[in-house]
Amino acid sequence: MAKKKKPEPKTEPTTGGKVGVYVCHCGGNISDAVDVEQVCAQARKIPGVVVARDNMFMCSDPGQEMIIEDLKSGLVDRVVVASCSPSLHETTFRSALARAGANPYVYEQANLREQVSWVHHGPAATSKASRLVAAAAAKAGQLKPLAPLRVEVQPRAAVIGGGVAGLKSALELAQRGQEVILLEKSPFLGGQVAQLDRLAPLGETAARIIGELAAAVLQHPAIKVYTCVQVEGFEGYIGNFKLKVIRRPPGGGEYAAQLSTLSQSGQGLGEFVPFVGLMPASIPETQEDIHLEAGVIILATGMRPYGPRTGEYGYQKFPQVVTLPEFIRLLAAAPPGDTLALEGRPIRGAALIHCVGSRQIPGVHEENEGGYLNEYCSRTCCGASLYAANLLRENYPQTRIFDFYRDIRTYGRGQEELYTQAAHNQAVFFRFEAGEEPQVLENPDPQGPPLLVRVQDVLTFGEEIEVPVDLVVLAVGQEPNPVADLVEKMKIPVAADRFLQEVHPKLRPVEVAVAGIFLAGACQAPFDVGETCAAAGAAAVKAAAILSRGYVELDPFVAEVDLSKCQGAGACVEACLADGALTMVELEVGGQKVKRAQVNPVLCIGCGACVAVCPENAINVQGWTLKQFESMVDMVVSDEYLEGA
């Protein structure tokens, strides 16, 4: 990492460095509400600011080049970019500084987009922008070159979840030459995909997909698989995560149904059993604590199908109402014939209802048991439903299908063909509006099929239609697996839809706010199997970059003790929120043994709790010192540089 060459003047504030201010239009995002030229003009009057320029997109290459040239020519030695939130482009500009041969930490970003142009208009917006720029420039004048913290990386990835996402990311990393620990809560590998039969749109079997992936994982010497484990303890940081996992026999009859299916199947360990998965090892008889260390973590905790409320579309009220996963299982066991027969009961007509537990609208739909609505589309159900409809029509030509949908979302490769095929197969489609969902009722005609589906059909201009059926299949959506425990321990952000939240869907789609932890698959959003494997690959490639480099560099925004001021009061150690980041050590000062505070930089989270309590002002967070804050506050409240640009 490049070091700054010029020594920092020890003395006072805003005149410290030669500050360059670079104001971004953000393609109108900022300049539509903020007078960028006026912000520049006012910035030029701030002591220490030697140049202020603007650009349509500062983050573009020409924009960055502008900064680099000013640094290289010696015109400036401190940089303020006034643009978007630092969360978007701070790293972009820090690396531009590094490319210019400057220290990347003599950089400050003023947020004129999220904090100004997106929320204010008119002269007030320009005035606030100028104040924020003034504050940033004042701080920049006081910034000192810093060196990043270099941390060695444990050469190992921990993958949490043994479904298709976990299996795929583990396999990719191992084949890339990395060591992997795969942790699975249940006794089985295969996750939700193991609960399916043939997959839309091409009909690959779950048995083959899970069988192949799991076999490759189990055979790979670099992957260690633990089933029946739960993560109980988590600590550490990127490069050095420590996990305490407990391996124990599943309690309270959990997995009893799958285990009994497994023993009836006659299959052994390491063999795929339909609707169960693949059990790689026998269930532990006793509880065992396992301590693991990993450099990176991949979360592949997956999803579960939405469970309809009792009475929702007649579910659990009428035995003839089943969910799509339940139907897939019934269909797999059904005998051949002209008419589908389930448990001896002929199914002459079946209704498929889409969007059950998906696309729920506040004020229109009833909240689910947990008091939430699933406002999202579950992405996979349209394709899966039509695949099942085709299977049914082609194998049981005397069974009719009635499909009730809002929009048919067969978006993926090979999926539109399923829809066309369903039409060829004479599936009958009815379209309903949100809030006018079909009703599943008991058929008043005792001679007819047991159920009646009533719908106001958009395709026939709002006609009310009643369809008597023997079976209703609910195309239930996906919900994230409940992993509140894990999320709490790891401090992973969760989105409003309860899926785990990436940093940015395009810039950093598989990363979370905690460095070194990545998302793979349906824990992030509903995905089909192919999309899940792609996400697993994307998570693995980020992990591989860290593991193959062997070290990571962290921002040095950590506490620093000024030994000339520290009196050893110890208040900082008490206030410290990160275990072990601050300790009292014995030092010799002037021939006397005294106690002084000492920081472990890799453990420090830079929260500043210690700064607030130190009676001597002897501790500061680097890059965010009290002096720097004071100079920012001074400029924010000062009107001196605002008037008459």
Added chain:
Amino acid sequence: MATPKKLSFDALVLGGGIAGLEAALNLAEQDFSVVVVEQDASIGGKMIRLSKVFPTLDCSSCITTPKMAAAAHHPQITILTYCELQTLKRQNGGLVAGIVQKPRYVDAEKCIGCRQCEYQCPVLVPDAEQGGLAARKAAYIPFSNAIPQTALIDTANCILCGRCAKICPTQAVDYFEQPGEFTLTAGAAVIATGFEMIPLKDKVQYGQGQIPNVITALQMERLLAPHGPYNRVLRPYDGMEPDNIAFIQCAGSRDQSLGLGYCSRVCCMYAVKEAMLLSGALPLADITVYYMDIRAFGKGYEQFYQTAQAMGVNFVKGKVAYLDPGENGAVKVRYESQDAAGGVQVAEHDLVVLSLGLVPAWDPQGRCVLSTAGDKFIKTVKPKTSPTLTDLEGVFVAGAAAGPKDIVDSIVEAGAAAMEASRYLTSVSSKQ
């Protein structure tokens, strides 16, 4: 023309759009050397031409330009622009690529991007970067954020007046520049050649581009973009501010009459997004979206669609049968209504935007033995467990080259392709 200094790489990425750049960055971050071969004069692909992107409404440039800059400055990445891949084949356990450097008629080594040639050039040509709605010069830098900032001369329109050569401070203009050919070798390749929109002229029912004020969704992107042709939304025919705008969905998708049976996957969301941006730009305008199904399937997409409905965008279910010119530059839209009344109806709109479907931008036929599927996009052989695997060893595919795909899905797939490629490179090197 100068041959690149380095001709042998761990990986070759074909296409410098968002998928290609993401794949290249993910490979380079593992210390693999990467060459990106791009046919256009700048990297950035389709994404750099967009205004804002769904569902976050980030400005597209804010996401694309940093990735372009990161790739351009990465010590492990070499970028070759204005290059065509002639052949790609397996040889001696690796891949060999025959490349043609198209002549820029400007020496890229000498050009300093000062644009003096552009300012001096007297020829005005419709600018494809602006959807043909604005003009550029015959000597030009493709767009303001282009990488590299190297000029080129469009010889189809150049009048050989010599002004550019005369003004150029580094004598970079070379009217006699010839195409250059060279050969690259690589251990693995990622195909990220993206998509094109179906040509307007293909759809007879929608006027084949002859009806005034019927524009494409990409042209609407430019009208909404900060560097747009008019810096505001005006209809191109007469400069009127439109009060009543319609989007026609599935224009060339799910359309057997064009042999394009597939769903183009992105048009619903980009139309919803453009409709939303339009209601910001023209708060009083009526906006109608004619659709068959709204396919808002990705993370946050359905909520985005619901927001557009709440903002007053009018969604009308019905496939539009015909477009015809109306009075005063208006466009007549004939469709079957699904209202209680039903029946065929005709609506008039000031401006009509066709949500055109996507077709592949690159055909491997005659260049390499990579197979395409029935939809003409690159065929993937294990779509479930290895979605980026092709039928040619060591060659992977990412983004819209393997079927229409939005930016989020393309970026994730690029990560997956880079992972497969790095895994493959590891296995090959361990065998040797």
